[in-house]
Amino acid sequence: MSVRLDETDRKILSQLQQDASQSLDEIARKVGSSKTPVWNRIRKLRDAGVIGAQTVILDPEALGFEACFFVLIRTAEHDAEWQKLFLDVLKKRPEVQEAHRLAGEIDYILKVRVKNARAYDAFYQAMISEVKVHNVTALLSMEEIKSTTALPV
Amino acid sequence: MSVRLDETDRKILSQLQQDASQSLDEIARKVGSSKTPVWNRIRKLRDAGVIGAQTVILDPEALGFEACFFVLIRTAEHDAEWQKLFLDVLKKRPEVQEAHRLAGEIDYILKVRVKNARAYDAFYQAMISEVKVHNVTALLSMEEIKSTTALPV
DNA sequence: GCTGAAACGGCTTGGTT
DNA sequence: AACCAAGCCGTTTCAGC
Numbered sequence: 001m002s003v004r005l006d007e008t009d010r011k012i013l014s015q016l017q018q019d020a021s022q023s024l025d026e027i028a029r030k031v032g033s034s035k036t037p038v039w040n041r042i043r044k045l046r047d048a049g050v051i052g053a054q055t056v057i058l059d060p061e062a063l064g065f066e067a068c069f070f071v072l073i074r075t076a077e078h079d080a081e082w083q084k085l086f087l088d089v090l091k092k093r094p095e096v097q098e099a100h101r102l103a104g105e106i107d108y109i110l111k112v113r114v115k116n117a118r119a120y121d122a123f124y125q126a127m128i129s130e131v132k133v134h135n136v137t138a139l140l141s142m143e144e145i146k147s148t149t150a151l152p153v
Numbered sequence: 154m155s156v157r158l159d160e161t162d163r164k165i166l167s168q169l170q171q172d173a174s175q176s177l178d179e180i181a182r183k184v185g186s187s188k189t190p191v192w193n194r195i196r197k198l199r200d201a202g203v204i205g206a207q208t209v210i211l212d213p214e215a216l217g218f219e220a221c222f223f224v225l226i227r228t229a230e231h232d233a234e235w236q237k238l239f240l241d242v243l244k245k246r247p248e249v250q251e252a253h254r255l256a257g258e259i260d261y262i263l264k265v266r267v268k269n270a271r272a273y274d275a276f277y278q279a280m281i282s283e284v285k286v287h288n289v290t291a292l293l294s295m296e297e298i299k300s301t302t303a304l305p306v
Numbered sequence: 307g308c309t310g311a312a313a314c315g316g317c318t319t320g321g322t323t
Numbered sequence: 324a325a326c327c328a329a330g331c332c333g334t335t336t337c338a339g340c
Contacts, residue, residue, distance in 0.1 A: 002217040013211060020173070021207040023316060037325060039318075050215045054174040057205040058166060058304050064155040065304055068253065070223070070262050087298055094305035098264075099298040100221065106292060109223050111251075113304065139259060145240055145252040149302060151211050151218055151266065152247035176333055190308060192335070 003048055008033060010153045012041055013050070017150040020054050057149070065113050068144065069120055073108040074135035086131045095123050156201055161186060163306045165194055166203070170303040173207050210302070218266050221297065222273055226261040227288035239284045248276050 005013075011031040015022060028038045045051045060068070075082070090099045090110065098111035114120045120138070128136070158166075164184040168175060181191045198204045213221070228235070243252045243263065251264035267273045273291070281289070 001214055003215050005216075016209045017211065019207060020209045024318095025316080034325070035317090036319095036327090040324085048215065049212050052210040052212055054172060054207070054209050055302060056169045056173045056207050057302060058170065058306070059202050059205055060304060061154055062156050062201065062203045063158075063304060063306060070253070070255075090299055094303070096299060097302070098300050100223070100294040101296040101298060102223075103293040103295050108298075109292060109294075139262060140256045141253040141262075142256050143254040145254060145261075146243055146249060147251050149208060149210060149250070150247070151213060151216060153211070153216060177335095178333080187309070188334085189310085189336090193307085 003045075003050055005050075005153070008037075009041055009045065012038060013045070013153045014150075016042075016051065017153075060113060064115050067114050067116050067120055068141040069110075069112045069114070070139040070141070071108075071110040071112055072106045072137040072139070073110070073133050074105070075107050075132075076134045077132060082131065086133075089127060089130050093123065093127070095119070156198075156203055158203075158306070162194055162198065165191060166198070166306045167303075169195075169204065170306075213266060217268050220267050220269050220273055221294040222263075222265045222267070223292040223294070224261075224263040224265055225259045225290040225292070226263070226286050227258070228260050228285075229287040230285060235284065239286075242280060242283050246276065246280070248272070 008031055012027060015027045015030055024035050024038055028034045031038065042051065060066075075086075086108075087099075090096050095112050095114050096110055097113050098109075100109050101107065102109055112120060112123060114123060117140075124136070124138070127133075161184055165180060168180045168183055177188050177191055181187045184191065195204065213219075228239075239261075240252075243249050248265050248267050249263055250266050251262075253262050254260065255262055265273060265276060267276060270293075277289070277291070280286075
């Protein structure tokens with residue numbers, strides 16, 4: 001599954017992660033190449049699935065999303081049917097920004113972004129009414145120290 | 154800090170989050186407006202800081218980042234100097250994708266993306282050699298069920 | 307505040323070395 | 324595989340409504 005990249009590929013990916021609105025010429029200049037080869041490489045990386053969606057990062061605070069919770073979930077039920085139901089609930093809820101299945105004592109972790117604590121409670125109530133979970137611990141973020149989607153390519 | 158948006162603004166933001174490479178004409182068509190007003194709104198939202206960076210999402214697996222940890226940190230030290238040092242360490246480490254200061258028993262949570270468990274250990278050793286932390290628990294992700302940067306505007 | 311047009315710049319392609 | 328040039332498409336600006 002892992003793809004072979006050379007130094008130029010890595011520089012291109014780094015530039016795109018920093019600012020995907022840059023022109024090809026600008027990227028080419030920064031990576032020490034020129035338009036056509038850079039364009040061909042980007043195309044190849046896109047086709048290989050290395051480069052995915054192009055998006056904009058919105059400021060949560062500016063939009064009134066002032067609460068962020070990390071939710072630790074333990075469950076008793078581990079059968080396939082329960083899991084499918086649980087995953088569907090997570091996927092359809094837009095306030096769930098991340099969901100991971102874990103190794104160890106805690107079964108799942110979620111990152112939930114909401115406008116305020118009341119909105120979190122509404123999410124929580126909705127979730128536990130749809131699926132049975134054994135134990136839920138919510139960690140409230142006081143301050144987002146760092147947040148990046150960039151991978152250190 | 155929170156900005157007032159109308160329905161059209163919200164639709165534009167939603168489209169940009171889904172695919173920032175769309176042309177103005179396409180976005181305008183989808184939100185039921187036309188080129189110039191959409192462009193003016195985007196400009197305004199950018200200036201207001203609502204729209205931040207434009208970026209591409211890379212596939213971690215395709216690039217060999219096969220391990221993801223959530224790290225729960227407790228600390229004894231809470232003075233300003235220690236905190237500044239700790240924050241500097243987090244900010245300069247590219248494998249730290251997220252870092253939040255928390256309310257409650259656990260003081261910090263990190264999301265750390267690395268190539269493998271060995272790379273996580275290298276990060277862990279480097280971190281504890283630079284700052285004193287009281288207790289560290291690492292939760293290993295087995296499966297990324299959901300991952301989005303989109304806010305439900 | 308929207309429309310339409312016009313100028314500008316960047317993307318994309320194909321031919322050439 | 325990289326360079327060059329041309330056509331096309333999208334962005335950006337501006338005048339008119």
